[in-house]
Amino acid sequence: MANATRKWNRDTWPIAAAMIQYPNILADGRSVQDQSVEEWALTLDDVVDAGFTELDPTDSWIRLADLSSARLESFVKLTRDLGLTMPGISTARRSVIDPVHGDEYLAYGHRVIETAAAIGAGSVSFGFFGPLTDAQKKALWFWTVDGVKNPDDAAIWQKGVSRIRELGRHAEELGIELALEMYEDTYIGSADSAVRFVTDVGLANVGINADLGNLIRLHRTVEHWQDMMAKVAPYAKYWHVKNYNRTEDETSGLIVTHPAPLEFGVINYRTAIRLALSHGFQSPFLCEHYGGDGLSVSATNRDYLRRILPRD
Incomplete structure (x- = not known):
């Protein structure tokens, strides 16, 4: 893909707002799934006011794949009325190898792919x-704090490969790409493991969501971001971007991190994106930020991306 014709420039590249700062369960105990269209609109007005023209209906906020056909149609109409498009859908904490819910999440994954095609x-x-x-x-x-870890088990690894390959083939039929999110203590938890995993899957439309921020923020020793990026860049697809300040005290061993806007954190996104582009990266970006007004920081990050992406 290294010399593939680019689809977008800095003005047209899809850069979506994540919805991670909006919970699925509301203060009154209701779910976003059950809100009225007018209530959805109040939330999405924030996204529009922040200057976004693209939205990822992140499933920690709303599970589009679990809406009825009529409700999904109403949601899509709302986004269009607000001038929003949806270039991608991100799932969170629904692993197809979950020891309890894996089968359920695999079926859900197929519904997400079908929903992506529909919208x-x-x-x-x-x-x-x-x-x-x-x-x-x-x-x-x-x-x-350490979370759930994927088991060091060849059979579970292969189960994951098989299930992602199944989802990948479904997506391929519908013209959709799959990106596997880099996240600590998972099979996509390091650059080497991520590359090995997608290579085992062996489908051109299945790649890596190079969310290096998920690893750089850890209070432990991690591979240098530039070394990780060099390994995953040839496989990069739908890309969650966020950044962190990171301090390492070699004397005491203390490591401290904190969320930061893209241009101020330890990852140099100008360099990282140019590296991905040199390998033919042609996927949307998703801006995420934890802490404070995450949506506003994401908007700042969007503007930074538009300054550093290719002019044409």
Whole structure:
């Protein structure tokens, strides 16, 4: 893909807002799934006011694949009325190798792919990370506490490969790409493991969501972001972008991280994106940010991306 014709430039590249700062369960105990169209509109007005023209209906906020056909049609109409398009759908904490819900999540994954096709989204992001533990929910930053780990088990690895290949073939039939999200202690938890996994899957439309922020934020030793990016760039697809400040005290061993806007964190996204582009990267971006007004920081990050993406 290294010299493939580019589809977009800095003005047209799809850069979506994530909805991670909006919970699925509301303060009154209701689910976003059951809200009225008018209530959905109040939330999406925030996205429009932040200047976004693209939205990822992240399933930690709303599970489009679990809406009825009529409700899905109403949601899509709302987004269009608001001037929003949906280039991708991201899933979270619904691993197809979950020891309890894996079969359920595999079926859900197929519904997500069909929903993506129905709404005109060309990308879907899946991951192998599990639900937050009670300790993670209590922490200020959940990534400072160890969570669910994928087992060091060749049979489970192969089960994951087989199930992602199954989803990938379904997506391929519908013209959709799958991106597997890099996340600690999963089979996509390091650059080497991620490359090995997608190579085992062996489908051109299945690649890596190079969310290096998920690894750089860890309070432990991790591979340098540039070395990771060099390995995963040839496989990069739908890309979640976020950044962190990271301090490592070699004397004491102390490692401290904190969310940061894209242009101020330790990952140099100008360099990372140019590397991906040199390998033919042609997928949407998704802006995420934890802490504070995550949507506004994401909007700042979107503007930064538009400054550094190719002019034509």
